[in-house]
Amino acid sequence: MRQAIKTFMLAAAASATLFTAAQAEGIAGAPAPFDKGGVKVALISYISAGDFFQAYQAGAEAQAKALGIDLRVFPGRQNAAEQRDQVQQAINLGVQGIVIDHGQPESLADVAQKALDAGIKVVAFDVNLNNPAIPQVEQSDHELARLALEQAAKDNGTAFNAGYVYVAGFAPLDRRNEVWDKFKAGNKGVVEKARFGTVSDTTATSTADQAKAALTANPDISVIFAPYDEFARGVKLAAVDLGISSKVKIYSADVSTADIQEITEEGSPWVATVATNPAVVGAISIRAAALKIAGQDVPGQILVKPVLLTQTALREAGVKSIEELAAKLPAFSASDAVTADWIPAKLF
Numbered sequence: 001m002r003q004a005i006k007t008f009m010l011a012a013a014a015s016a017t018l019f020t021a022a023q024a025e026g027i028a029g030a031p032a033p034f035d036k037g038g039v040k041v042a043l044i045s046y047i048s049a050g051d052f053f054q055a056y057q058a059g060a061e062a063q064a065k066a067l068g069i070d071l072r073v074f075p076g077r078q079n080a081a082e083q084r085d086q087v088q089q090a091i092n093l094g095v096q097g098i099v100i101d102h103g104q105p106e107s108l109a110d111v112a113q114k115a116l117d118a119g120i121k122v123v124a125f126d127v128n129l130n131n132p133a134i135p136q137v138e139q140s141d142h143e144l145a146r147l148a149l150e151q152a153a154k155d156n157g158t159a160f161n162a163g164y165v166y167v168a169g170f171a172p173l174d175r176r177n178e179v180w181d182k183f184k185a186g187n188k189g190v191v192e193k194a195r196f197g198t199v200s201d202t203t204a205t206s207t208a209d210q211a212k213a214a215l216t217a218n219p220d221i222s223v224i225f226a227p228y229d230e231f232a233r234g235v236k237l238a239a240v241d242l243g244i245s246s247k248v249k250i251y252s253a254d255v256s257t258a259d260i261q262e263i264t265e266e267g268s269p270w271v272a273t274v275a276t277n278p279a280v281v282g283a284i285s286i287r288a289a290a291l292k293i294a295g296q297d298v299p300g301q302i303l304v305k306p307v308l309l310t311q312t313a314l315r316e317a318g319v320k321s322i323e324e325l326a327a328k329l330p331a332f333s334a335s336d337a338v339t340a341d342w343i344p345a346k347l348f
């Protein structure tokens, strides 16, 4: 695990310990069952590896701790059958809430319904379970892709040869793909010369191998749309290995301290990313589950707005880490999405 994420998680945990006293007896003034404490929630992820998912989990843990929730985290191993089995395990554990983070709808929809039938509140992040009883948290993926591609057009015009990194079947990537298709349809001078991508426990290095082959076969590619930071990291690795960093520009999604370092380093081809704070998204997912458990209203769709972060802006602002980014952009570390006055909100 990268040092920056460790530091962040420790800070989040330390901050959450402020609420330990409240946890034992519950939260004064909170609705049942949070007034008594001891609420059990499961976080069931499809992917746990990588900066985004580690920060998402850290944010979920910090919010859970602040709410006195006993959070059971099930590690994601990109295994649909295992994730499905974990939902069943959570039902057997008697949790009051389940947050499902990514995954394949076809292997989750019926078991999620089984949880609902058992009286368990279910919240989904980035997996569309097509169930009106399950609120869906997402990062405004259409806006995220639009901001990245508008920046690409600003930097490169609207006629260029592109590489595109995409794996179908992941809700956020599918939504970003809709915007990419629209962008190409509206800009006929943009030619997609190569498409590749892998999602696994070694996404960045596997994508790097594919990017190397694609860039070698298509030396006229000047722009790569890689809307997931692990994809962008892989493409950057390939560009550096091939010695073509000055000839390609990478536009991505997501941000972490390691990403900021890769974007801002001298000669980096990674020129922009569009991102939310994944820890905030994790905290929001837990709050949505908590509100449902307390019988309070939660919108069917919860959108977290992303921000455009260009290499130029990050360098000019001297930002070197997520913490520094949050200090410059306070909105990045906080969100009032799905909250209530009884929910402790100051986490990071």
Ligand code: SR1
Binding pocket: 052, 126, 139, 170, 172, 173, 199, 227, 228, 229, 253, 254
């Ligand atoms: C494989 S899906 C990866 C994406 O999920 C989250 O939405 C992150 O933004 C990441 O880009």
